[in-house]
Amino acid sequence: MTKIISLFNQKGGVGKTTTAVNLSACLAKMDKKVLGIDLDPQSNFTSGLDIDRTKLEYSTYDIIVNDVDGSNVVINTEVENLDLIPSSIDLASAEIEIASKPKRETILKRHISSLIAGYDYVIIDCAPSLGLLPINALCASNSVLIPIQCEYYALEGVSQLMNTINLVKKGINPYLKVEGVLLTMFDNRTNLSTQVVEEVKRFFGNKVYETIIPRNIRLAEAPSFGQTIVEYDPSSKGSKAYMNLAKELLKKGE
Ligand SMILES: Nc1ncnc2c1ncn2[C@@H]1O[C@H](COP(=O)(O)OP(=O)(O)OP(=O)(O)O)[C@@H](O)[C@H]1O
Numbered sequence: 001m002t003k004i005i006s007l008f009n010q011k012g013g014v015g016k017t018t019t020a021v022n023l024s025a026c027l028a029k030m031d032k033k034v035l036g037i038d039l040d041p042q043s044n045f046t047s048g049l050d051i052d053r054t055k056l057e058y059s060t061y062d063i064i065v066n067d068v069d070g071s072n073v074v075i076n077t078e079v080e081n082l083d084l085i086p087s088s089i090d091l092a093s094a095e096i097e098i099a100s101k102p103k104r105e106t107i108l109k110r111h112i113s114s115l116i117a118g119y120d121y122v123i124i125d126c127a128p129s130l131g132l133l134p135i136n137a138l139c140a141s142n143s144v145l146i147p148i149q150c151e152y153y154a155l156e157g158v159s160q161l162m163n164t165i166n167l168v169k170k171g172i173n174p175y176l177k178v179e180g181v182l183l184t185m186f187d188n189r190t191n192l193s194t195q196v197v198e199e200v201k202r203f204f205g206n207k208v209y210e211t212i213i214p215r216n217i218r219l220a221e222a223p224s225f226g227q228t229i230v231e232y233d234p235s236s237k238g239s240k241a242y243m244n245l246a247k248e249l250l251k252k253g254e
């Protein structure tokens, strides 16, 4: 059965998109059929896969606002086994445009239902907000993967984030669960990183992945070449960590 996972954290810059790009690429490398969905107007999931967001025929905006079916929007990427529903900057106004639409929380779910059966995994990258676009992602998902940066105030906003997940569970998507919590940008030279790991484990218990993503410059460089870490530097620490995450995810799903 297809597993649909949202990368969700309203905090900005915690590693959602880096995880969306590289986890998708690692799963694809392990012969899983993967569909990425870019639900962020910043479109970094799209540009990170070397797709020019200014030259798209359709994007997630058309799904959300114009009721175009996902099957008309999906494109192949350079990465074997990885397709993408790309995003463009237009998406920035989508939340306002759909504010009074009926069933506005389930637009994405309804418009991707025809194509998800062709994939093992669907990975949705959310914008840093708790607004209607991330709610659409949560309503369309089986589970949520929460990246948390090993930095000051790591757990700030986590209670609002969990509230949002619980609201969606109570309302539209009762089976939504937390897939896992991923610690990102870990720096083993600092005590702070180690403290954050302990704090997050106290809060989330066994939901925290054993795999921790290190701060690794290669991960930050790869998108400027339109490459995933698996292509850009497969022997880097960042690449190995995301491969381990993919393995852990597959193992948990068995
Ligand atoms: N493990 C890492 N090591 C080094 N740099 C990283 C790592 N993960 C992410 N970055 C860099 O940190 C910045 C923020 O990461 P990213 O874009 O993945 O976060 P995000 O949660 O998607 O942000 P936003 O909330 O704006 O969508 C980017 O410049 C990215 O290249």
Ligand SMILES: [Mg+2]
Pocket (backbone or CB within 6 Å): 016, 017, 018, 040, 042, 044, 125, 126, 127
């Ligand atoms: Mg992002």
